[in-house]
Amino acid sequence: MSRLDEVYNIAKQQPILPIEIASKIGLDSFMTKAFLDQLVEAGKLKITAEKIGGVSVYFAAGQELVADSKIKKLLGIKSTARTFAAVVPQSPALEQKRAEFKARLEEIEKREDELKKSKAGISKPRAARPRLEIAKAKTEIPKPKIEILAKKEEPKPEEPKEIPKVEEPKQSIEEQVVSAVKKLITGTVNPAIELTLTQLNSAGAEILSKEITKRGKEASIVAKIPSSIGPLQFLVIVQSKKSINKNDLSLAYAAGVEKKLPVLLYSPGKLAKPAQNYLETISGVVKFKQLVG
Numbered sequence: 236m237s238r239l240d241e242v243y244n245i246a247k248q249q250p251i252l253p254i255e256i257a258s259k260i261g262l263d264s265f266m267t268k269a270f271l272d273q274l275v276e277a278g279k280l281k282i283t284a285e286k287i288g289g290v291s292v293y294f295a296a297g298q299e300l301v302a303d304s305k306i307k308k309l310l311g312i313k314s315t316a317r318t319f320a321a322v323v324p325q326s327p328a329l330e331q332k333r334a335e336f337k338a339r340l341e342e343i344e345k346r347e348d349e350l351k352k353s354k355a356g357i358s359k360p361r362a363a364r365p366r367l368e369i370a371k372a373k374t375e376i377p378k379p380k381i382e383i384l385a386k387k388e389e390p391k392p393e394e395p396k397e398i399p400k401v402e403e404p405k406q407s408i409e410e411q412v413v414s415a416v417k418k419l420i421t422g423t424v425n426p427a428i429e430l431t432l433t434q435l436n437s438a439g440a441e442i443l444s445k446e447i448t449k450r451g452k453e454a455s456i457v458a459k460i461p462s463s464i465g466p467l468q469f470l471v472i473v474q475s476k477k478s479i480n481k482n483d484l485s486l487a488y489a490a491g492v493e494k495k496l497p498v499l500l501y502s503p504g505k506l507a508k509p510a511q512n513y514l515e516t517i518s519g520v521v522k523f524k525q526l527v528g
Contacts, residue, residue: 239465241260242256242267253268254519272495281294430503445457469496471498480510502523
């Protein structure tokens with residue numbers, strides 16, 4: 236029996252959290268959630284709209300009322316070190332932070348839309364392609380001059396002239412303009428993105444999609460990565476920053492929830508201390524990997 240079937244057999248019995256299944260089959264909760272998300276995508280399981288510590292409850296069709304009851308029961312439990320997930324207390328300060336985060340996401344989406352529109356409006360300038368006129372070098376072998384001397388000396392042939400080298404044609408003006416416009420739009424790919432792709436290829440990952448943003452400094456990659464329990468699909472986010480803060484983790488978490496995929500956040504920067512505690516809270520969805528090399 237495969238790991239995926241093993242997870243499904245447990246989840247279909249009753250509404251359950253990823254960490255509950257992980258404790259039963261000896262898997263990481265992050266990997267267990269990846270299997271559960273695959274089952275949801277295949278239509279075998281469903282998830283609750285409400286979440287416990289950023290993670291939904293998974294259940295089979297017909298168990299909606301039981302799942303709703305479990306969510307309400309868990310939300311009423313006081314947070315302790317032994318509970319499956321931390322319940323975030325509601326407060327005006329928390330509501331304000333959520334509102335600011337939502338406004339920031341909307342602003343980012345607006346900027347991305349404006350950037351896409353500006354890209355669509357750029358047209359390639361037409362430039363007359365220069366005609367390369369390569370003159371054919373005419374070389375004539377000089378006829379040796381024969382002089383009749385009293386001593387009847389043999390004539391000395393003249394040394395052959397050097398054949399001029401024809402230079403290879405350089406890149407046309409049109410190709411130079413296209414290359415310049417392309418660099419202006421996309422920017423130069425950052426070494427962090429190249430290093431991430433190299434590591435994914437070395438691991439035998441299959442790149443399903445790739446989007447480079449922020450003038451080549453950030454990337455969003457969907458990849459199927461092999462593991463000891465079979466290939467798993469991940470959202471790989473690359474950020475070329477010196478330090479990863481809590482807001483960076485929040486954006487990665489939101490992107491993972493939107494695409495319903497676990498997230499691997501790659502960056503050459505270090506994880507800031509305030510972000511370390513937050514990463515533990517969302518570890519069921521986001522994992523951080525520091526690039527070295």
